Amino acid sequence: MDHFNSAHDAVVKLRPDVPLAVNRPHRVRAAARWFLDEFEGDILYAVKANPSRWVLEALWQEGVRHFDVASVAECALVRGLFPTATLAFMHPVKSRAAIRQAYFDYGCRTFALDSLEELQKILDETQGADDLTLIVRLGVSNADANLKLEAKFGVAGDEAVTLLRRARAATQEDLGVSFHVGSQCMNPNAWRAALQQASRLIVQAGVTVDVVDVGGGFPSIYPGMTPPPMQHFLDEIHRVFDAMPVTMNCRLWAEPGRALVAEATSIVVKVDLRKGDALYINDGAYGNLFDATHVHWQYPVALIRPDRTGSAKLADFRFYGPTCDSLDAAKGPFVLPSDIDEGDWIEIGMLGAYGVAMATQFNGYGERIDVVAEDAPHASMFPKNLDQDAGPACLAQA
Ligand SMILES: Cc1ncc(COP(=O)(O)O)c(C=O)c1O
Structure with missing residues (x-):
């Protein structure tokens, strides 16, 4: 796996058209x-x-x-x-x-x-x-x-x-x-x-x-x-x-x-189309987003747009996955910059557990790139630094 400082750096370098698993x-x-x-x-x-x-x-x-x-x-x-x-x-x-x-x-x-x-x-x-x-x-x-x-x-x-x-x-x-x-x-x-x-x-x-x-x-x-x-x-x-x-x-x-x-992997998805508050993304129920779609869990999200910043105004979005199945949908809501559109990437965090483990090849999808990143996860139950005294577990919202 290629190494990057962060999910953002990986997107800037790779500009991936398939889901990108950013592993920590x-x-x-x-x-x-x-x-x-x-x-x-x-x-x-x-x-x-x-x-x-x-x-x-x-x-x-x-x-x-x-x-x-x-x-x-x-x-x-x-x-x-x-x-x-x-x-x-x-x-x-x-x-x-x-x-x-x-x-x-x-x-x-x-x-x-x-x-x-x-x-x-x-x-x-x-x-x-x-x-x-x-x-x-x-x-x-x-x-x-x-x-x-x-x-x-x-x-x-x-x-x-x-x-x-x-x-x-x-x-x-x-x-x-x-x-x-x-x-x-x-x-x-x-x-x-x-x-x-x-x-x-x-x-x-x-x-x-x-x-x-x-x-x-x-x-x-x-x-x-x-x-x-x-x-x-x-x-x-x-x-x-x-x-x-x-x-x-x-x-x-x-x-x-x-x-x-759980905290160790983010999945970076690409927006293929926007229709109002619905974002059609390249991953979903039959890929790495099982719990987001089947049991409607919310996951932390962040826009990754290499060339310019996103709008400061935020809005609620829902996702549709890439397959033809209507069940391939996540109602979220996922809060993202209101000007998000086709061609943008979204980092979906906290997907190390029951994420890639659940992915299938349904409908011809399932391709994925895996990379390693050194950055912090969206949130953590554990001390930030391995060398740090373990002490009581912290709830660090990164
Ligand atoms: C027997 C058994 N042990 C452990 C686990 C792991 O559970 P969790 O991921 O909630 O820690 C499972 C999950 O299904 C399980 O069935």
């Missing part, structure tokens, strides 16, 4: 360093948030050694880059072939599950292995999350008690519990409630637990969504974990995806 590995490293320093346990990066090689390499350079994978392709990707990485297959429903390949081909020893049937599949396909770590995924409230994940996975109540007992009996290694409070969760109390629920189930089941995995869900900053400082989330988790009915040596895990990568 220094922000992935800063987020990783913060989590590794502050979290009293292991950090498993949720690869699905952004599986780009530069992301995985930045995390590895900073010391992340554990990866939450959800498919055989993610196992192959991480194992191919880092032969000594620890893989944890945290998808609670896997094909039999995926379990076999993860265990025998990629050395994965940790598997999540939320049903007796999945437990049996794992035991069958690993052929009596005596080195399995089994993680029971509990169903917890997602009330404080902006993207809810609770409908699909997680076991609760008596079923959870039975599954914990059966999983405990099935492994000679470790038994764990996990949950996901939902993505972009804005309230540290969500983790407290989930950990307390886990504690009650552990006591009811009467099992020893060696791993408590608090999942992902840690937030980033988007317009209209400014979470409390990240330290508050970790403080709450540490406080409740310390009082849990688990073994002395019980390990604490977290699987952040969004929080490690």
Whole structure:
């Protein structure tokens, strides 16, 4: 990837006609360093948030050694880059072939599950292995999350008690519990409630637990969504974990995806046409703007116009993506100079998580240029400078 000082410099030099991903590995490293320093346990990066090689390499350079994978392709990707990485297959429903390949081909020893049937599949396909770590995924409230994940996975109540007992009996290694409070969760109390629920189930089941995995869900900053400082989330988790009915040596895990990568990438799009307040841009629902279009998240935007400045007067705009599908639309509103027009570029920030990861080739689109930039992201949950004392996380609006 070519290097530039800033997204602006990259546009001036490249004048891109296809979406430009402006990647900031220094922000992935800063987020990783913060989590590794502050979290009293292991950090498993949720690869699905952004599986780009530069992301995985930045995390590895900073010391992340554990990866939450959800498919055989993610196992192959991480194992191919880092032969000594620890893989944890945290998808609670896997094909039999995926379990076999993860265990025998990629050395994965940790598997999540939320049903007796999945437990049996794992035991069958690993052929009596005596080195399995089994993680029971509990169903917890997602009330404080902006993207809810609770409908699909997680076991609760008596079923959870039975599954914990059966999983405990099935492994000679470790038994764990996990949950996901939902993505972009804005309230540290969500983790407290989930950990307390886990504690009650552990006591009811009467099992020893060696791993408590608090999942992902840690937030980033988007317009209209400014979470409390990240330290508050970790403080709450540490406080409740310390009082849990688990073994002395019980390990604490977290699987952040969004929080490690969101701020690190901007997508620069070009305006192909303006019709009133609608800007027809060259990226959208089937490209790198999934959440902006499908769930109408707002993202920070900035005009990039190399030759002259934009109007000081601002106006609300909505976007249409490049495909022929009417769903390929983002209602925003996106606040931009009122004279924005065809040929201008827009930097859309905070798209490092679930941005490039979601892109398809639909309708013949999908081409993208990737570059590296040294500038600051639109906003940050972490200290500006890697060398700076980690201290309490800052909410720096750049
Ligand atoms: C099992 C699991 N862990 C972690 C994550 C990462 O979540 P987030 O990006 O909200 O941190 C996800 C996201 O879907 C997930 O399904």
